[in-house]
Each structure stands twice: as structure tokens, then as C-alpha cells.
Amino acid sequence: MLVENLQLFLTIAEKGSLIGAARETGMSSTRVSERLAALEAHYGVVLFNRTTRSISLTEEGRVLVHGAKNVLREVSDLDALIRFGAETLSGPVRISAPIDIGRSIVSKVITAFTQENPAVSIELSLSDGYIDMVDQGFDLAIRFGKISDTSLRVRSLGDFQRLVCASPDYLEKHGVPRKPKDLVKHNCFVMRFGMTLDNVWEFGSGSERERIHVSGNRIVDDGSLIRSWALAGEGVVLKSVLDVRDDIRDGKLVSLLEKFLPPPNPLQLMFPPARTQPRRVSALAEKIVTTVGRTS
Numbered sequence: 001m002l003v004e005n006l007q008l009f010l011t012i013a014e015k016g017s018l019i020g021a022a023r024e025t026g027m028s029s030t031r032v033s034e035r036l037a038a039l040e041a042h043y044g045v046v047l048f049n050r051t052t053r054s055i056s057l058t059e060e061g062r063v064l065v066h067g068a069k070n071v072l073r074e075v076s077d078l079d080a081l082i083r084f085g086a087e088t089l090s091g092p093v094r095i096s097a098p099i100d101i102g103r104s105i106v107s108k109v110i111t112a113f114t115q116e117n118p119a120v121s122i123e124l125s126l127s128d129g130y131i132d133m134v135d136q137g138f139d140l141a142i143r144f145g146k147i148s149d150t151s152l153r154v155r156s157l158g159d160f161q162r163l164v165c166a167s168p169d170y171l172e173k174h175g176v177p178r179k180p181k182d183l184v185k186h187n188c189f190v191m192r193f194g195m196t197l198d199n200v201w202e203f204g205s206g207s208e209r210e211r212i213h214v215s216g217n218r219i220v221d222d223g224s225l226i227r228s229w230a231l232a233g234e235g236v237v238l239k240s241v242l243d244v245r246d247d248i249r250d251g252k253l254v255s256l257l258e259k260f261l262p263p264p265n266p267l268q269l270m271f272p273p274a275r276t277q278p279r280r281v282s283a284l285a286e287k288i289v290t291t292v293g294r295t296s
Contacts, residue, residue, distance in 0.1 A: 010069065066134065113287050125138070139281045142288070152270045155285070163255045167233040179257070180212045188214035189216050209262070
């Protein structure tokens, strides 16, 4: 019963209410409340601060969130080991990836991997913003740029150039920027990564480094959407070569200001800190590394 109560506790924490957890699990709110009370009695602590309108985790509750995720993961691994044997990859994997790469590359990796390993289930979360791997329970995450959280384990997937792009139709109507500073006269779509606004585009390096403040009529946190706007001839975008390489090859987008571009941007595969990865996670990571390597 303790394992089931821990799972219910995590559901309450995720949904932010007893009612939400009741809907998710199909239990009555009364039963959810009783199970939570039993868990609090087991540990002798209060896990949620409760008001008439909301609940929030106590400090003990936050500690239990991390511990419960690890315990349930171990239980799942043990269950899979007993049910399917040591040679079979099985169990769940949660992965976060940028939207464009998630759709164009990671989704194909997942399709191939689950066909080869039908006992593995994969949850893919697509987001271009910051994610907290530990709090959100991800086994793997893919992100561009330098990783500020030094507690995470990181594996390089390669360095990829970010390209300034626009469609031929846009350039015919608005002209071709010849120097980075010309971008201030253009409608540049700006990405938001969590709390960070990507409205300063860098060019060159060392003593020739330039930082251009760009602006446009749209700001969005979806890299796939700004690509579609660029393809429609509505503005200029800054995108990884991984996202727009086919569009440039097919003449749908034009790469601009190439002689002014800065050094390539690292793409990283991240793992939670200080945890031995199940074989299914390691195997999926290897397949991602191999696949991205073939696209370089």
C-alpha cells in the first residue's frame, strides 16, 4: 500500500489539488484524502499546506517528491526485470526536447526504438523553454547552448550553426540584409526561452563580435511556429541548421549573413545528477547520439 500511496502523493503534487488527483485516478475525493492522511501518518509529517482554495508542498513534501520518484522508478525497474528478464529492455522513459528537433529527429528515434523494444514506453515532452529535469522527472533532455546547471551530467551531440533565414518572397519585398546591423530594419521574429528573450543576435567572434538587438511584430516560445512564419514570407528568423537545412536546400528559405556568423552552438544530451541510468535510458540515449551524428 505504501507504493500506491506514494504514487497517489505524486499525482496530487502534479495536479495541485485533491480533486485533480481524484479525477486522474478515478477515486473519490474522500478516498484520496484518506490515502494522503495515511501517508502523512506513516511518516509523521504534514506533506501539504492546505487552505480552502489551494494546497502546496511543505518542505518535507518537497523532499518526498524527489525520493518517491526514485523509489517508484526502482520499483518499475525491478518489476520489468522480473517480468521480462534481464536481456529485455522495458519500462518507461521520459524525455524533453526542443520542438523542432523533437518533431524532426527525436520522434523518428522513438518510433524506431519502440519498434525494436516494444516493452519500452516513451513520454516525449516538447518545449523550447527551460525545464527542471529533476523536479519534472525527466530521464533525458536535449538542449542547445551552455548548460548552467553543473549538477547535470552532459553528453555532447555536436556543434551546429544557427542561421539567419528568410524566404525569397520576404527578401524580394523587403530587401536583403548585407550586414548584421541591417537587421534592425527588418521584421525579426523573437524566441522566448522560459524567462529569457532571445532578442540579441550575436555575430562574429573575438574582437569582431557584434551584438544586434532585433525586434519584430511577434514573440513566441515555439520554434516550429517561427519557422512556419518565415516559410510564409512574414519575417526573418534565427534557427539551428538542424531545423532549416532542408528548407534552405529546397529553396524555401535563404541563409543570410553567412560570413558574419558566430561559432556553432553546442547541442547537449542531459541526464539527471548522480543516478545510475536504467539500460532502457542508456540505450535510447545511444540511439539519439547515433542518429544526430548521422545528421551532422
